Amino acid sequence: MPDLGLTDREVTLLTRYLLLKAKDGIASLPDWRPEREDSPDPTRLETGRALWDQFNCKQCHSLGDEIVKPTWDENGNPHLMSVIFAPALDKTWTRTRLEWLAEGIQHPAKRIPWSGMLQVNMTQEQARELAWYIANAVPSPKRTVAASEVVDVMRRRCNGCHYGPDPKASFNTNPEGGAGWLATWGAKPRKLDLMSIEGIMRGAVDDFGNPRPSVVPYAENSPLLMHIKGLKHPHMPFGMNPLPAEEIKLIEDWIASGAPTPKETSGIKVNPPIEMGD
Template identity: 30%
Template sequence: MDLRSLPLSYLAGVAILVATAGGGFVLVRDADVLALRLPTKVLAPTKRAPETPREAVEHFQCNRCHVVPGIEPASAPLSENCVTCHQAITAGRLDPWYQEAEVQRWKEHLTHLMRTPDLRSLGQRVKRSWLIAWLQAPHMVRPLYGATMPRMKIGPKDAERIADFLAVTEEESEEPPRGDAAAGRALYEKNACASCHYLGDAPLAALRYGAPEFRAPSARRRAPDLRYVRSRMSLAQLRRWLRAPHSILPDTEMPTFPFTPREVEDLAAFLREPAAEVAAGPGPPYKPRLLEREVRYPEVARKLTRHLCYHCHSDSRRAGDQGPGNTGGFGYDGVSLDLATRAGILRGIKRDGRFRGLPDRMEDGTPRLVASLVARHAELDGHAHPSVTGMPLGFPPLPDEDIDLIFTWIEQGAPE
């Protein structure tokens, strides 16, 4: 059977018969896995301006990570969907179709983007003003989730269109909390809420790509930092959530506590105290240092390009759509950046019709690639660099020692 002759929509939803070495046939229910080997088109438009809520959701490719009811496809194919592909790998669905060593290597790296929040009840969980602002400057809401919303090239109008599509309309009323914040704090401690939640005390400096904290139990990984409650949820939303979280988000791992109406008010008063969401401004940006040894490309590839960057920046490892950092996506035009090979890194990004090469320095002399790795650190708290998009996009920042490695390699002339 020539899989290339079948449309992806057919392969993704239909079991097929495949000949075996013994001459018989087996029923294959992993047709979407087999489709990973086929050419695909660019997932969504990236150059025309959206005019409707649905066009905004498609343009910014929300279905690369989320299931988005109401658009087609609701979830992108495995070759384009970060989360469902990771889930297929961990579930063993790729085991029969790829070399054992390769699949095992993938499983060892898979810490981030293992699931994404359900968008169907988002309008019951966040305020409209918060969502519109957050889409434009996303920060780490769930410190141990291992990923954040990617920083898209999006303005307020398109953010409003996405909020419209997701039916996020609620805003804050003028009603003040009626409870006792001190009693709410006591309830917070009594019910061991801190066993899952942070309250402004997340160790952001330790949460680097691949950190062991990201292998915490599922409930702790999914729990949001409650310092954002006041800006993120209306008082009415918070009350409803504390009373019956499963009625709003059926798969939540938040227990349903038998709080009395008075206790709900006390907890709401405590969680909405302004001090609970105060975030310190970003410190000075990290200054990468030159290592006192030679760095060659194989070490750089092992640390960075071969298992991380190529998902979004690759010419040679993927058919069809080669990632939003290459062919475009998330609102960005394609820049033909290939970080899967040394030759691609040396070629650099395509800007104003020509490739810029390496190192493509910023005004202060910092290589642009290094500047993007440093910028990601500040984005954890929503402090975006005005002219540099932090990398890796939507992932925790790289450890300082890995940035030093890349910086040293570039300054040494990018040896093979």
């Protein structure tokens, strides 16, 4: 999704509008959701795979090692338009509410009419098994980076601005917090402290004082990553050279593996991944 340069007010208004539009649809959802499991049942995976093949989901959707790419005729027209718009389902469990899956699969014309997804003759049981399969077919990325390694990078690279209040601060720091914490350059206080795992996972606040995550587990477009990669303004570190490629890669790998952290740090529960909106 492109960065549209929306203000905090525009983001808030758009979010409220979407919530109002979705209210009735969410209320009508059945009280059921597939659970993502650490060790999914192989037999159940086989059943789900059979349904995946039976309903030809693989014609449009990529999943795991099976990549679907659009093909074109001599005039530059796609052979199958739906392939262009069908999302890859590898990370469905990280970016959608799983309780929506079965309903969207069984009733696409009603639940996701904008998608162009075909309506097929499918029972509720089949839709739920297929939803479970999509949620469990692709294993979680291996965790190769510890949170402590990320904190070490943040403390070395971001300590000029992104620290919170400390009455015992050293002589060369502000006891009220750094520029990334205070109201700076006409902006309201962002309160972004990157000197601890609590601060990294807590994130910043917007112009309305609403919390905004800096790290979203598994999300390639986590705000922290977008800023340090120069894909979102302001580029960070502000007014300085970018982080070395190997340090950006380390942070990227940590987020891609779910941003694993200690189960509890100073009373803040940060694992399992924070549910956006809680």
